[in-house]
Amino acid sequence: MQKIPMTSNKQPDHPLDDLIRTDRIPHIWCPGCGIGTVFSSCLAALKGSGIDLQKTVMVSGIGCSGRAAGYVKLDSFHTTHGRAIPFATGLKLANPELNIVVFSGDGDLFAIGGNHFIHAARRNMDMTVICVNNLNYGMTGGQVAATTPHLAKSTTTPAGNPETPFNLPLMAYACGATYVARWTMLHIRDLTDSITEAICKKGFSFIEALSPCPVNYGRRNKQKPLDMLKLYQEKAIIKNDADPSTLDIDFEKGIILGKFIDLDRPTFIEEYDKIYRPSRLQENVPELNS
Amino acid sequence: MTKPAVLTGEYFMTGDVACAEGALAAGCRFFGGYPITPATEIAERMAIRLPQVEGCFIQMEDEIGAMAAILGSSWAGVKSMTATSGPGFSLMMENIGLGICTETPCVVVNVQRGGPSTGLPTQGAQGDMMQARWGSHGHYEIIALAPSSPQEIFYLTITAFNLSEKYRLPVLIMTDEIIGHMSEKVIIPEAKSIKLASRPRPKGRKDRFKPFAPGPNGVAPMPAAGEGYNLHITGLTHDEKGYPVMDVETQTEMMARITEKIQKNLDDIIQTDSYLLDDAEIVIVSYGVSARTSMAAVAEARKLGIKAGLLRLVTIWPFPEDQIRKLADRVKGFVTVEINLGQIHREVERCAGGKVPIFLVGHSGGTIIHPDEVVKMLKEAF
Numbered sequence: 046m047q048k049i050p051m052t053s054n055k056q057p058d059h060p061l062d063d064l065i066r067t068d069r070i071p072h073i074w075c076p077g078c079g080i081g082t083v084f085s086s087c088l089a090a091l092k093g094s095g096i097d098l099q100k101t102v103m104v105s106g107i108g109c110s111g112r113a114a115g116y117v118k119l120d121s122f123h124t125t126h127g128r129a130i131p132f133a134t135g136l137k138l139a140n141p142e143l144n145i146v147v148f149s150g151d152g153d154l155f156a157i158g159g160n161h162f163i164h165a166a167r168r169n170m171d172m173t174v175i176c177v178n179n180l181n182y183g184m185t186g187g188q189v190a191a192t193t194p195h196l197a198k199s200t201t202t203p204a205g206n207p208e209t210p211f212n213l214p215l216m217a218y219a220c221g222a223t224y225v226a227r228w229t230m231l232h233i234r235d236l237t238d239s240i241t242e243a244i245c246k247k248g249f250s251f252i253e254a255l256s257p258c259p260v261n262y263g264r265r266n267k268q269k270p271l272d273m274l275k276l277y278q279e280k281a282i283i284k285n286d287a288d289p290s291t292l293d294i295d296f297e298k299g300i301i302l303g304k305f306i307d308l309d310r311p312t313f314i315e316e317y318d319k320i321y322r323p324s325r326l327q328e329n330v331p332e333l334n335s
Numbered sequence: 336m337t338k339p340a341v342l343t344g345e346y347f348m349t350g351d352v353a354c355a356e357g358a359l360a361a362g363c364r365f366f367g368g369y370p371i372t373p374a375t376e377i378a379e380r381m382a383i384r385l386p387q388v389e390g391c392f393i394q395m396e397d398e399i400g401a402m403a404a405i406l407g408s409s410w411a412g413v414k415s416m417t418a419t420s421g422p423g424f425s426l427m428m429e430n431i432g433l434g435i436c437t438e439t440p441c442v443v444v445n446v447q448r449g450g451p452s453t454g455l456p457t458q459g460a461q462g463d464m465m466q467a468r469w470g471s472h473g474h475y476e477i478i479a480l481a482p483s484s485p486q487e488i489f490y491l492t493i494t495a496f497n498l499s500e501k502y503r504l505p506v507l508i509m510t511d512e513i514i515g516h517m518s519e520k521v522i523i524p525e526a527k528s529i530k531l532a533s534r535p536r537p538k539g540r541k542d543r544f545k546p547f548a549p550g551p552n553g554v555a556p557m558p559a560a561g562e563g564y565n566l567h568i569t570g571l572t573h574d575e576k577g578y579p580v581m582d583v584e585t586q587t588e589m590m591a592r593i594t595e596k597i598q599k600n601l602d603d604i605i606q607t608d609s610y611l612l613d614d615a616e617i618v619i620v621s622y623g624v625s626a627r628t629s630m631a632a633v634a635e636a637r638k639l640g641i642k643a644g645l646l647r648l649v650t651i652w653p654f655p656e657d658q659i660r661k662l663a664d665r666v667k668g669f670v671t672v673e674i675n676l677g678q679i680h681r682e683v684e685r686c687a688g689g690k691v692p693i694f695l696v697g698h699s700g701g702t703i704i705h706p707d708e709v710v711k712m713l714k715e716a717f
Contacts, residue, residue, distance in 0.1 A: 140560070161403075
């Protein structure tokens with residue numbers, strides 16, 4: 046039997062190391078957290094997409110997922126709570142060559158930042174928004190979010206959540222997003238494929254990535270660290286093109302995953318150029334007669 | 336259709352429009368706005384003019400988004416501005432703080448109206464002066480300018496951009512409804528006579544670049560996103576690399592960086608103006624539209640034999656402390672004239688250090704102060 050040396054000189058490089066600020070590792074994410082998996086899926090997608098990474102910017106808000114911007118070795122902005130999307134809007138409009146990825150959490154994007162999400166989708170602002178949905182505010186210790194299931198417990202709903210959570214893909218679709226998908230961090234290949242597709246697609250793309258928070262959500266809802274992953278495995282129903290109005294998350298009946306929306310309509314910049322800067326467009330159009 | 340950014344010529348123009356033209360002359364090419372009386376006309380002018388100069392205008396969903404958007408566009412390398420009034424200014428405070436912390440150049444115009452809350456939307460006031468100084472949480476330095484006419488707002492908007500680029504921070508223009516809506520002669524000079532400043536640019540190896548390592552005047556060079564620097568920019572307390580570090584030493588160093596770049600350059604930043612100040616025994620301290628009231632009052636007082644003079648604050652923040660201190664050693668007293676119930680007044684009081692009496696001619700907002708009220712105070716108090 047071959048003897049495996051206990052000490053090797055150097056660990057092999059991770060294939061995504063060139064996209065990580067390794068001098069900032071270890072990261073802050075808890076054991077059992079799924080953000081790192083979604084993050085590496087996003088990095089794999091960025092790498093695989095073939096886009097110019099020097100022209101690619103990651104923008105985050107505040108929260109556990111918001112820390113992603115601090116670990117990616119690209120131009121990256123860790124902004125204020127909920128404001129990643131309007132900050133990214135300014136970046137994109139000032140330099141349309143930039144590829145924009147907003148990576149943030151459900152609390153950041155849909156409670157405090159909900160208004161900005163709605164309007165960026167309506168405008169079809171050209172960016173990819175990845176929402177890590179862990180069903181609660183993890184950074185602050187497990188409070189109820191706009192995505193927490195009805196009756197689920199959190200530190201601010203100690204007897205159960207009286208509210209109804211958002212159906213995020215429906216919201217994105219209703220607001221005008223041109224690409225909408227939902228996966229879990231367990232469906233890593235599908236998630237990576239979706240992020241790749243979204244990055245390469247112009248317009249406002251939205252991907253919801255369900256991700257466990259065993260420390261703050263699971264603990265208060267009688268879930269052991271692997272329980273949520275089992276639910277992802279057992280209750281997942283992959284149904285591409287599903288009607289967005291049917292996508293409420295139901296851990297009893299099933300969680301519908303897939304690519305739901307993939308359509309084309311002009312982006313804000315295309316419309317702005319067409320209406321306000323026709324000369325810029327003409328410069329780019331080759332003359333037919335010549 | 337492309338038009339020049341600098342519309343050289345003589346105009347009859349409102350303060351709001353002159354502000355927009357000043358911004359364009361300063362090189363502003365992005366405006367993120369939200370409609371609010373009495374600042375809307377700035378956004379409307381920019382909506383027409385920016386596409387003419389290859390710039391971009393967007394009306395955001397709220398002032399929070401407007402402020403966030405101009406920080407983003409500034410990091411894309413474009414000079415950027417927003418304009419608002421009290422309620423919007425309150426909403427912008429969060430991201431003004433991000434601009435301070437991330438040392439992001441941009442210009443924020445507050446065309447002040449009566450407050451608090453919705454207050455007097457169509458009527459002028461100067462009640463946000465302390466909000467301009469301390470409105471965002473935490474300790475910081477800020478630059479705020481107060482124009483007294485449409486012509487001056489044109490020039491001070493250029494100054495605001497130049498200072499914001501040079502010192503890498505949001506610069507505030509604290510004007511008011513009266514100046515914003517007043518029409519006066521505005522001369523726009525030739526483009527070549529306008530001196531423009533741009534943010535210091537990095538040199539040397541990109542992989543070793545530290546976005547918060549200060550240069551000679553205490554300000555770090557600033558690249559743009561997409562230039563290959565792999566920047567990390569955060570509102571968390573950060574080191575010279577831009578990386579978050581949660582300790583007292585880093586907080587102390589970062590705070591020193593963002594405060595000292597202003598404190599050590601006061602002579603370059605602070606501008607004041609004066610009228611009959613040299614032999615004055617009583618000094619009126621005023622700014623913005625109230626400085627016009629004060630000038631008329633000084634002229635009237637002189638006719639009555641009262642040796643009054645005016646110190647007009649063009650720069651409000653950083654506060655011209657030294658000038659007030661020096662005057663306090665030689666004059667009989669001060670009168671502060673402002674459309675609030677005593678904000679800059681308290682600063683004057685602080686700097687005068689109890690050496691001479693100080694009186695306030697203030698007003699809750701909604702109208703200008705009449706020169707007669709100032710003259711009355713000069714006659715009665717001294």
